[in-house]
Amino acid sequence: MSQTQRIAVIIGSLRRDSVNRKAANALVALAPGHLAMEIVEIGDLPLYNQDYDEDPPAPYDVFRDRIRAADGYIFVTPEHNRSMPAAMKNALDIGTRPPTDNVWNGKPGAVISASPSMQGGFGANHHLRQTLVNLNVVCMPKPEVYLSQAFDLFDDRGQPTERCQGFLQTFLDGYSRWIARQTD
Template sequence: MSKPKIAVIVGSLSKQSINRKLGEGLAKLMQDQAEFEFIDIGHLPLYNRDFDNMPDFKPFEDIKPQIRGCQGVLFITPEYNRSIPSALKNVLDGLSRPYGKSVWAGIPAAVIGSSPGGAASAMAQQHLRNVLVSLDMPTMAQPEGFVRWSDTLLDADGNIGAASHDFLSKFMSKFLAWVQLNSKK
């Protein structure tokens, strides 16, 4: 497989999102081995089944080619009230519709996330994995990416810091191998 294209979906919509910063650092870390496309989910309306095959569904339909053009998806999620953010669940639901036209089926995925708390985003990641199973996305099981945020996680240039470099390099290398093993393209 040539250099794979990876869709990156960050669950947080905040401009100061530590999870977006983590995603950007991970992309920089592996930029020689993969191409990363960050998917904007902040403009999507709340999914409503009444949208299926209607003009209101267009924002979801516009994202589908971006996902179809990728060989894998990296989900980076914060934890909101012990689960995934509503924006992340919204894009998962919207792009799985209308019934039988899910964009997700068969695309290899990985889940990672950060939080200042000790458990990082462990509960959210578990909930997200359950959703990904129902969407038929082969999701990398190990290593798990519960990343505790600190000011040294990234350096001043947005590169992964020394303390986390080895672990996050291993995580991303395993993910890219997972994509190659499970890619439909």
Template sequence: MDVIKILGIVGSLRKGSYNRFALKAAQELVPGGAVLNLIELHGIPVFDQDNEMTLPASVLEFKRRILDADAILFATPEYNYSLPGGLKNAIDWASRPYGESAWLGKPAAVMGASTGSLGTARAQYHLRQILVTLDMPVVNQPEVMIGNAAQRFDQNGRLTDAPTRQHIQKLLGALVQLAKTAR
């Protein structure tokens, strides 16, 4: 059987992002028969519907990477009780123009890390609402909300918290299963 290709979308632009670190941990935990590659959101301009018929090169590459993947793993921080504008912007670009969404039917999973105690719960729920309108099947359990992230990663960005690593591993297993059923 072919390898399941998962695209991990880093929802933060910050170099020292705990969400980037969480996706790097996920790369170590991906089940056999699957691979997880990451993509950053740097260089994607603010969505402008006037330009959707001639997509910028960075958006075309983003859409190409989504279309090439069998599944998507979003890692979102939480800004002001929701997902960051850069992530929402990239999602909007990849859904356009109308009728040419790269997201349609693409299996997905969501996780997030935050220095706060709720671990991006509100951002993840908002992201899940968006994924409904994009018609993406989403892993419901386990929910991976990494709260108090500063205590769960070491100074080099390595996820040291064993229960969190186990939750990510279970999430990846569920995403791989969802991707297999979607084929």
């Protein structure tokens, strides 16, 4: 694999002991050398308000610059009431304004969801994919990753079980091929 790709990882949970953050940390640790993965935090972004379009709060500028600089995205999301959490949607929306400067535009992305439930956040995963269509983020179809019963997939230190590491490795292998095709 030739060129290094900068991948922004966006985590939909603000929770201190988030299982989605554990999954994101594991992805960063497992990433091959040509994927420079960096978590971009979204917890300090004020709730989007269209009045901010003319005079954005400072965290909006910082976030937009970091998203614009990335070559691709990985979204790691919990499920809140069968959809993505408000914090994730807020970040997606902020990146699309003003509409002439959608910072996500045309980049390759992928979604992972994790939940303690059996469904592994399927609803959130697919709501997010639906929004990515409008952001013009080209979303990797497969391998799909729904981490179900996710509290059992990480130990006390946040390390993934062997099985979970296998899922994440398969995902990363697929994403690596996917991003290479998209950015040729």
